[in-house]
Amino acid sequence: xxxxxxxxxxxxxxxxxxxxxxxxxxxxxxxxxxxxxxxxxxxxxxxxxxxxxxxxxxxxxxxxxxxxxxxxxxxxxxxxxxxxxxxxxxxxxxxxxxxxxxxxxxxxxxxxxxxxxxxxxxxxxxxxxxxxxxxxxxxxxxxxxxxxxxxxxxxxxxxxxxxxxxxxxxxxxxxxxxxxxxxxxxxxxxxxxxxxxxxxxxxxxxxxxxxxxxxxxxxxxxxxxxxxxxxxxxxxxxxxxxxxxxxxxxxxxxxxxxxxxxxxxxxxxxxxxxxxxxxxxxxxxxxxxxxxxxxxxxxxxxxxxxxxxxxxxxxxxxxxxxxxxxxxxxx
Amino acid sequence: xxxxxxxxxxxxxxxxxxxxxxxxxxxxxxxxxxxxxxxxxxxxxxxxxxxxxxxxxxxxxxxxxxxxxxxxxxxxxxxxxxxxxxxxxxxxxxxxxxxxxxxxxxxxxxxxxxxxxxxxxxxxxxxxxxxxxxxxxxxxxxxxxxxxxxxxxxxxxxxxxxxxxxxxxxxxxxxxxxxxxxxxxxxxxxxxxxxxxxxxxxxxxxxxxx
Numbered sequence: 001x002x003x004x005x006x007x008x009x010x011x012x013x014x015x016x017x018x019x020x021x022x023x024x025x026x027x028x029x030x031x032x033x034x035x036x037x038x039x040x041x042x043x044x045x046x047x048x049x050x051x052x053x054x055x056x057x058x059x060x061x062x063x064x065x066x067x068x069x070x071x072x073x074x075x076x077x078x079x080x081x082x083x084x085x086x087x088x089x090x091x092x093x094x095x096x097x098x099x100x101x102x103x104x105x106x107x108x109x110x111x112x113x114x115x116x117x118x119x120x121x122x123x124x125x126x127x128x129x130x131x132x133x134x135x136x137x138x139x140x141x142x143x144x145x146x147x148x149x150x151x152x153x154x155x156x157x158x159x160x161x162x163x164x165x166x167x168x169x170x171x172x173x174x175x176x177x178x179x180x181x182x183x184x185x186x187x188x189x190x191x192x193x194x195x196x197x198x199x200x201x202x203x204x205x206x207x208x209x210x211x212x213x214x215x216x217x218x219x220x221x222x223x224x225x226x227x228x229x230x231x232x233x234x235x236x237x238x239x240x241x242x243x244x245x246x247x248x249x250x251x252x253x254x255x256x257x258x259x260x261x262x263x264x265x266x267x268x269x270x271x272x273x274x275x276x277x278x279x280x281x282x283x284x285x286x287x288x289x290x291x292x293x294x295x296x297x298x299x300x301x302x303x304x305x306x307x308x309x310x311x312x313x314x315x316x317x318x319x320x321x322x323x324x325x326x327x328x329x330x331x
Numbered sequence: 332x333x334x335x336x337x338x339x340x341x342x343x344x345x346x347x348x349x350x351x352x353x354x355x356x357x358x359x360x361x362x363x364x365x366x367x368x369x370x371x372x373x374x375x376x377x378x379x380x381x382x383x384x385x386x387x388x389x390x391x392x393x394x395x396x397x398x399x400x401x402x403x404x405x406x407x408x409x410x411x412x413x414x415x416x417x418x419x420x421x422x423x424x425x426x427x428x429x430x431x432x433x434x435x436x437x438x439x440x441x442x443x444x445x446x447x448x449x450x451x452x453x454x455x456x457x458x459x460x461x462x463x464x465x466x467x468x469x470x471x472x473x474x475x476x477x478x479x480x481x482x483x484x485x486x487x488x489x490x491x492x493x494x495x496x497x498x499x500x501x502x503x504x505x506x507x508x509x510x511x512x513x514x515x516x517x518x519x520x521x522x523x524x525x526x527x528x529x530x531x532x533x534x535x536x537x538x539x540x541x
Contacts (some may be wrong), residue, residue: 006478050515053372053382053517058370059370059372059381059382060371060374061368061369061371061374068431071430071517072430072521073427076426076427076428076429079427080396080397083397084396124492151399152399153398155401164401164417165417167400168400172400172420175421184337191459228474262425297356
């Protein structure tokens with residue numbers, strides 16, 4: 001308050017001392033004061049250059065990179081507020097909310113069992129290539145998600161437990177793992193795209209699957225599906241599209257300033273983080289239904305074989321198709 | 332306790348880069364890094380003006396707020412310092428800093444930036460005062476010797492002022508009064524703005540929904 005009064009006093013004094021010819025640029029310390037005085041003056045005066053500084057205009061700089069000629073980049077403040085504010089808060093609530101929702105689903109619906117019980121007969125669901133593709137993507141994603149979430153939340157959740165030194169070491173290792181795992185993820189993404197894109201196109205079973213709620217809500221309901229049902233297709237295209245965006249923004253951040261300036265990197269970082277959180281939310285559901293949420297599902301990506309009963313209940317059209325192509329002797 | 336601040340008087344700076352050189356020599360900062368820089372606006376045109384800028388040691392320091400490993404700390408007299416042993420070189424402080432202060436020893440592809448380096452207000456780092464480790468990582472600790480930052484001490488035209496914020500603004504006010512004009516304390520509202528101090532009191536860095 002006293003500072004404001006002083007500023008006004010100085011402005012008045014400054015006007016008096018400078019005489020009628022010099023109006024405007026008399027400003028006090030403690031405030032940039034540029035905006036008001038620039039507005040008061042109809043001439044191009046010094047305050048305009050101060051405003052330009054605040055707006056990130058670059059000056060000449062000798063012997064150092066030209067980008068360092070920017071005196072103030074106010075965008076950093078926006079980046080900080082979004083990252084520490086909306087982004088972190090929303091991501092936190094959504095992660096907690098979806099985890100709770102899945103837990104509630106488990107309590108209410110329970111594990112989805114094979115209704116006929118395991119038949120004992122197995123059928124090959126994913127060949128070796130497909131399993132490699134799945135785990136390249138999934139394994140790297142787990143590393144990326146954990147190390148990424150650590151950068152966003154670790155300081156507030158993990159650091160108080162581990163102490164600064166250990167937490168810093170883990171985060172340092174995590175950063176390198178994140179940077180390396182990114183390339184594995186991209187490789188996995190390309191691989192599963194070529195392996196599974198065709199099987200994930202819309203087919204005649206999808207509408208029925210959507211109308212039947214995927215059989216998720218009621219016991220005994222099993223809308224037929226081909227190799228992938230509509231839920232899996234949604235998951236697949238989410239992984240491909242969001243994964244591609246997260247990968248491209250991630251590459252941008254890995255090679256600073258090769259694809260854009262600091263402002264581009266700030267935006268890339270926010271997109272990268274927000275989309276990565278979206279992906280984690282989807283994958284939480286995927287991991288649940290593939291493991292504790294459903295009997296007989298997980299072996300599809302471990303041994304590659306699933307029980308025939310499981311396959312008939314969840315992918316009836318696919319089983320029929322496979323059985324048609326099987327030599328009779330095998331049965 | 333005093334609140335340390337920098338102020339560069341745009342009416343006095345003659346772009347001699349003495350501050351940049353003084354800093355670099357005093358602290359023997361890594362190759363390619365200049366903790367301070369001088370920028371000339373309207374170069375060669377009417378209204379040409381030069382300003383020396385480095386870390387402003389903000390009240391509610393953005394670097395401190397966004398650091399994922401919480402390696403920053405603020406001394407009792409408002410100087411923002413960091414612990415290079417904790418720094419993971421992620422670059423977040425650089426995204427957030429309005430003044431472009433944080434710099435990294437390597438170019439940074441594949442995230443290999445190295446430990447962040449920035450102006451310490453000649454106050455060293457978390458290592459013991461005047462220790463070899465402190466000198467090697469952060470440079471000299473003049474504050475511990477009761478001296479002010481060398482950049483300002485060596486400024487030939489006394490354009491760059493460093494020290495107790497109240498004293499610095501008093502000197503600047505006197506100048507403005509004597510000259511009858513002044514061009515404002517560049518970056519002060521950004522670094523030490525009123526609302527920022529409010530936020531700093533609430534606790535820097537806590538995620539808040541704004």
